[in-house]
Amino acid sequence: MPMPRYAFTLWRIAVFIAALVPLVYWGSQVAINAAGPEPGRYLLLNIGQGILWMLLLTLSLTPLTKLTRWKGFALIRRQLGLWTLTYALLHLFCYAVFILGLDLSRLGSEIVRRPYIIVGMLALHGLIVMGVTSNKWSMRKLGKRWKTLHKIVYVVLGLGLLHFLWVVRADMEQWSTYAAAGALLMILRVPPIARQLPKFRQWVKRPKRAHA
Amino acid sequence: MMLAGRVQAAASDYQDVPAGNPPGWFEPKLKNAEWDSVVPADRDLDKLTPFEDATHYNNFYEFGTGKGDPARNADSLKTQPWSVVIDGEVANGGRFDLEDIAKPSRLQERIYRLRCVEAWSMVIPWLGIPLGEVIKRAEPTSKAKYVRFETLVAPEQMPGQNSSFALIDWPYTEGLRMDEAMHPLAILGLGMYGRELPNQNGAPFRLIVPWKYGFKSIKSIVRISLVEEQPVNSWQAIAPDEYGFYANVNPEVDHPRWSQATERRLPNSLFNPNIIDTRMFNGYADEVASLYQGMDLRKNF
Numbered sequence: 265m266p267m268p269r270y271a272f273t274l275w276r277i278a279v280f281i282a283a284l285v286p287l288v289y290w291g292s293q294v295a296i297n298a299a300g301p302e303p304g305r306y307l308l309l310n311i312g313q314g315i316l317w318m319l320l321l322t323l324s325l326t327p328l329t330k331l332t333r334w335k336g337f338a339l340i341r342r343q344l345g346l347w348t349l350t351y352a353l354l355h356l357f358c359y360a361v362f363i364l365g366l367d368l369s370r371l372g373s374e375i376v377r378r379p380y381i382i383v384g385m386l387a388l389h390g391l392i393v394m395g396v397t398s399n400k401w402s403m404r405k406l407g408k409r410w411k412t413l414h415k416i417v418y419v420v421l422g423l424g425l426l427h428f429l430w431v432v433r434a435d436m437e438q439w440s441t442y443a444a445a446g447a448l449l450m451i452l453r454v455p456p457i458a459r460q461l462p463k464f465r466q467w468v469k470r471p472k473r474a475h476a
Numbered sequence: 477m478m479l480a481g482r483v484q485a486a487a488s489d490y491q492d493v494p495a496g497n498p499p500g501w502f503e504p505k506l507k508n509a510e511w512d513s514v515v516p517a518d519r520d521l522d523k524l525t526p527f528e529d530a531t532h533y534n535n536f537y538e539f540g541t542g543k544g545d546p547a548r549n550a551d552s553l554k555t556q557p558w559s560v561v562i563d564g565e566v567a568n569g570g571r572f573d574l575e576d577i578a579k580p581s582r583l584q585e586r587i588y589r590l591r592c593v594e595a596w597s598m599v600i601p602w603l604g605i606p607l608g609e610v611i612k613r614a615e616p617t618s619k620a621k622y623v624r625f626e627t628l629v630a631p632e633q634m635p636g637q638n639s640s641f642a643l644i645d646w647p648y649t650e651g652l653r654m655d656e657a658m659h660p661l662a663i664l665g666l667g668m669y670g671r672e673l674p675n676q677n678g679a680p681f682r683l684i685v686p687w688k689y690g691f692k693s694i695k696s697i698v699r700i701s702l703v704e705e706q707p708v709n710s711w712q713a714i715a716p717d718e719y720g721f722y723a724n725v726n727p728e729v730d731h732p733r734w735s736q737a738t739e740r741r742l743p744n745s746l747f748n749p750n751i752i753d754t755r756m757f758n759g760y761a762d763e764v765a766s767l768y769q770g771m772d773l774r775k776n777f
Contacts, residue, residue, distance in 0.1 A: 294746065300529070300532060300533050300543060300544065301525075301526075301529035301532075301533050301742040301743035301744070302533065302596060302740065302742055302743070302744060303744075303745065303746050304744065304746055304749055305596075307746075361746075361747070362746055362747075362749055363740075363749060364749075364751075365748075365749040365751045367751075370735070373735075374734075374735065377730075378732075378733055378734065379733075380733060430733065431733075433541070434537055434541060434642060434643045434644055434714065435537065435541040435636075435639060435641050435642050435643065436641040436642075436643065437639060437641035440641060
């Protein structure tokens, strides 16, 4: 069933608000002193996980489109990509301001000496490159190379997971869940598997038909 | 450091601290406690961390890996009755009720800085008994060179021990060299903030070694063994390049993943992270530095 134009606009606004909600929630927890004795670290870690959520959601749009053929998923890809970048920049901001107290000399030395920070910064750079080339002008200018360039999203996912892995101290459950989700989204992109996705469309619809 | 000691706690000291549910034998010990037995030299610089923060921001992986998990999950821990096995190279070993271990020693209040290996710190008013007194009563043999401690294993009470993703091989294990264990600053904690220990803080019986990173101060102890060989502590077993046996607070030896030169004194706020310089041996160098004379602290981190 075709959707009216305004419905897609509403959908994009809804996604925008949904992506903003976690930030507002965490911010309000800090504001009412419910974020514990180290609010900066609370924001840092929650936003850090938020980056992975945004990245995984962005990467799920292509398989979802194939599975459902619904136009709406492709419409929010750029937005979610930019949200991933926004969360990542906020994560760095939290680290520099709330953890290091804006001691920029220490930020420099930490970036150079700590492998997990190097990896995180590399991932951030990948996101920035994709962010600044996400506009229509860049897409036209880069032509075919645009798609190739934006394949670095897979590298960013790997680096992001590595960054997180190196922060884990003693329990792998959370990390394993993110890594499994990431791996699944990668597997769904392997051409022979990706080609099968449209076939599942009918399979998804079948129960409905049985009732009709 | 001041070694003064008051006989009575000022009633106002901990009036905001919620009452616990201590065993019957704890109350008389509390009445007879030596308050302010060890306190920071500058009590304005080392202000007490609020009870609420000290009890809701914990690393106690038996109850989950989040800082708030222990406060949420530790209610299920059954701390009464509690017994502790003292064994190994001792003449007077066996299984003892906690009450009997504590009985001969007077409860002392020790206000210590607590420096976590994760680069944050607090100031906690502990109530405990000198570890050295407990060890002496066990009559260690000449072979006793180290002390090994174990935390309770009880997955039905400690949900973190059910996690199949946990890297810790339970029981959580810690160790001290004999001279470290006999040092007067090392205590076995039974309480804090003028009451018994809350479950999430290692009830009913824990170690406190203020010149070492917090993970050395093992919680909910059920076994103390005097041994000849240096024990492998849990964190050392997981990541030997990151956590050593000694784990003395040392601003000059960084953790591979972060600097140990400074610490965030909690509670802090967003735009005032409250970053202070970390002190050698957490500020207890005058008392304990001699234990490590001639040792390369970079190697023995």
